[in-house]
Amino acid sequence: xxxxxxxxxxxxxxxxxxxxxxxxxxxxxxxxxxxxxxxxxxxxxxxxxxxxxxxxxxxxxxxxxxxxxxxxxxxxxxxxxxxxxxxxxxxxxxxxxxxxxxxxxxxxxxxxxxxxxxxxxxxxxxxxxxxxxxxxxxxxxxxxxxxxxxxxxxxxxxxxxxxxxxxxxxxxxxxxxx
Numbered sequence: 645x646x647x648x649x650x651x652x653x654x655x656x657x658x659x660x661x662x663x664x665x666x667x668x669x670x671x672x673x674x675x676x677x678x679x680x681x682x683x684x685x686x687x688x689x690x691x692x693x694x695x696x697x698x699x700x701x702x703x704x705x706x707x708x709x710x711x712x713x714x715x716x717x718x719x720x721x722x723x724x725x726x727x728x729x730x731x732x733x734x735x736x737x738x739x740x741x742x743x744x745x746x747x748x749x750x751x752x753x754x755x756x757x758x759x760x761x762x763x764x765x766x767x768x769x770x771x772x773x774x775x776x777x778x779x780x781x782x783x784x785x786x787x788x789x790x791x792x793x794x795x796x797x798x799x800x801x802x803x804x805x806x807x808x809x810x811x812x813x814x815x816x817x818x819x820x821x822x
Contacts, residue, residue: 659689664699667688668685668706668710668713669710671684673751677754680706682697704761711754711757712766712767712768714748714758718740718743720771723736723775733780736779737776737780740779744798755806773794
């Protein structure tokens with residue numbers, strides 16, 4: 645028989661920003677972004693909604709946590725390899741982009757959210773983008789063209805990730821179409 649929990653704070657923290665982000669990701673994947681609420685996350689985690697606000701101030705801050713958790717799933721080892729000279733920059737960018745697409749294909753409902761939430765406050769996302777920029781620079785891309793190139797590539801990645809989940813018959817034309 646389990647003894648009841650003693651009063652006061654538990655010896656180990658029940659919540660953390662990472663645990664909140666992980667729960668939010670699970671709920672988004674199950675129910676979609678539009679049904680994500682602090683109350684649902686709290687219920688999922690078995691805590692009172694007020695407990696979440698000790699770790700995140702509002703839904704916007706929650707979305708930044710989610711963005712960072714998703715971006716942390718993108719493989720950056722190829723970028724590191726390019727920066728240490730063991731992989732060509734183009735190959736590194738290709739491998740990074742493939743990983744980025746695969747992550748967002750699994751998290752397609754988050755594309756719109758992630759694409760519209762600033763990266764400030766998402767340290768792993770910022771770190772990833774800094775590596776990408778350094779690899780572009782290593783490849784000889786002029787400083788003022790790096791951000792436009794990243795935006796262009798990211799737009800392609802997001803569109804491709806969404807396309808993975810598109811219906812197979814998307815381009816079928818009816819026989820009676822004129």
